[in-house]
Amino acid sequence: MTTEVEFINVSKTYLNRQEVVHVLKGVSGEVEKGSIVTIIGPSGSGKSTILSLCNLLLTPDEGEVRIQGKDVRNWDIQKLRRRVGIAFQGAPMLTGTVLDNLSLPLRLQGRTLENPKKYMEFVGLTEDHLSRQAKELSGGQRQRLSLARTLVNDPAILLLDEVTSALDSLSAHEVEELILRINREQNTTILWVTHDQSQAERVGDQTWLVIDGRVVEAAPTKQFFVKPKEEQTKQFLELRRGYK
Amino acid sequence: MSLIALLCSFGFVIFSFFLSQAFKLGLGRDLIITSIRATIQLLIVGYILNTVFGFENPLAMILMLLVMVFVATKNAAKRGKGLPRIFWKIFLTISIVEIITQGFLLGLQIVPATPQYIISISGMIIGNSMVIANLFLNRLKAExxxxxxxxxxxxxxxxxxxxxxxxxxKQSIRSSLIPTIEGQRTIGLVQLPGMMTGQIIAGADPVQAIRLQLLIVFMILFAAVLTAIILAFxxxxxxxxxxxxLDISAW
Structure with missing residues (x-):
């Protein structure tokens, strides 16, 4: 197996009203090609920051993030962001039709999308949707369109930031199935931030627990949920199970 | 207009002050300060213009124009506080707009190259650019x-x-230009522009006054578009x- 994403002692700070906030503190870890890593942890623990560092939407203050062996800062930025696609929680859409949004990644390169139907069908939408206003789609449809739009760039790595958290359970299940299909059929490496532990357990090959900017435990998903090693992981899992 | 008549016109301000007090609008202090400030500013400008118009040396006029651009920039730059080198970017924008517009007017001999024309018209160009820069920055931040x-x-x-x-x-440029375009749309139908009114009251031929006003309308439109575009880029x-x-944390 080859390493697709590598974090080497990565730290990140923000300045919030003159106050320095340490969002990530010395994060290290590897993601194998074609695998799914689910990232869980409390709100504000730094999960989304980990994703944004992979396509240089944020820059690490210390350490290195390597994509396919190369530091993100040494990539051509546009090329990196096409190679490492991201889907956001709210599935933001630009004003315009579904087709306008779907073809956006190629329009940015001065190219036209030849086969929109292929992408629409792949994500379970129909050709009839193409002429509809993107902002009028339902949450589930928007998230599918958001994934399709990211796939137009043919990314090798997919970053998913709570992509099913705003959806009803049926839509969430369908989107989850779609993502697993992308992983299976295109061998796409996936880093998947989720607050849903059962989802993390279902879909992940590896699971990372992030608390207060540190990766507390990173282990094969089954082992992580059945036999966690760290005391903090046990407490976190028990607390969540207790809530349920 | 006699000085007595001018003093009498201050009655409008006093009347507004009492209205503000009666209806508890809380504008009384602002009304008085603004009116006194406008009076002092205009009197000073009047004396300065008198002096500049009397000089033969074009350097005096250039200095006057620089002061106008500086003051306009300082005012507009407040909206962009926190943006890197915003003062110089606005200064450069207004200067370019002034040079191009005046260059066009003087180069084609549309207006005579006398301080009276150059400074008066520059006042309109620079003032208008300042307003557009303000509107543009305001809109850009909101967008x-x-x-x-x-x-x-x-x-x-x-x-x-x-x-x-x-x-x-694009949206910010369009929005910042809307007041200028809307203002010109009803020109002459709803209100007569101040300068034209002034000329007509002073006894000028209305057709001549309108010709000069048209020149100003076109010039203001051009200067507005140019300001918004240059500043944006x-x-x-x-x-x-x-x-x-995207890093706008300091703005």
Whole structure:
């Protein structure tokens, strides 16, 4: 197996009203090609920051993030962001039709999308949707369109930031199935931030627990949920199970 | 107009002050201060213009224009506080607009190259540019706050910095120009422009006054468009850091 994403002692700070906030503190870890890593942890623990560092939407203050062996800062930025696609929680859409949004990644390169139907069908939408206003789609449809739009760039790595958290359970299940299909059929490496532990357990090959900017435990998903090693992981899992 | 008549006209301000007090609008202090300030400013400008018009040396006129651009820039730059080198970007924008517009008017001998014309017309160009710069910065900030997600989306899909911000720049330019365009749409129908009214009251031929006013309308439209576009393209690159991330935290 080859390493697709590598974090080497990565730290990140923000300045919030003159106050320095340490969002990530010395994060290290590897993601194998074609695998799914689910990232869980409390709100504000730094999960989304980990994703944004992979396509240089944020820059690490210390350490290195390597994509396919190369530091993100040494990539051509546009090329990196096409190679490492991201889907956001709210599935933001630009004003315009579904087709306008779907073809956006190629329009940015001065190219036209030849086969929109292929992408629409792949994500379970129909050709009839193409002429509809993107902002009028339902949450589930928007998230599918958001994934399709990211796939137009043919990314090798997919970053998913709570992509099913705003959806009803049926839509969430369908989107989850779609993502697993992308992983299976295109061998796409996936880093998947989720607050849903059962989802993390279902879909992940590896699971990372992030608390207060540190990766507390990173282990094969089954082992992580059945036999966690760290005391903090046990407490976190028990607390969540207790809530349920 | 006699000094007595001018003093009598201050009655409007006093009447407004009493209205504000009666209806508890809380504007009394502002009304008085603004009126006194306007009086002092205009009197000083009047004496300065008298002096500048009396000089033969064009350097005096250039100095006067520089002061006008400086004051206009200082005012507009407040809106962009926190943006890197915003003062110089606005200074450069207003200067370019002034040079191009005046260059056109003087080069084609549309107006005579006398301080009376140059300074009066420059006042309109610079003042208008200042207002447009204010409106543009105000709108740009609001648009960026509202549509930050769109910028990040385009960047995340491999778009360039320019591609990510262009729709927002376009919207901000359009919005900043709306008052100028709307104002010109009803010109002459609802209100007669101040300068034209002044000329007509002073006894000038209304047709001649209208010709000069038309020149000013066209010039103001051009200066407005030019200001918004130049400022937009000077500002946007520094809204991003070297890693092509939107960085407006200081604004």
């Amino acid at each position: 960026l706050e509202m549509r930050k997600e769109e910028v990040v989306l385009v960047l995340s899909l491999g778009g360039s910095v320019k591609q990510s911000i262009y729709p927002i720049l 000077l500002i946007y690159p520094k809204l991003f850091n070297k890693d092509q991330q």
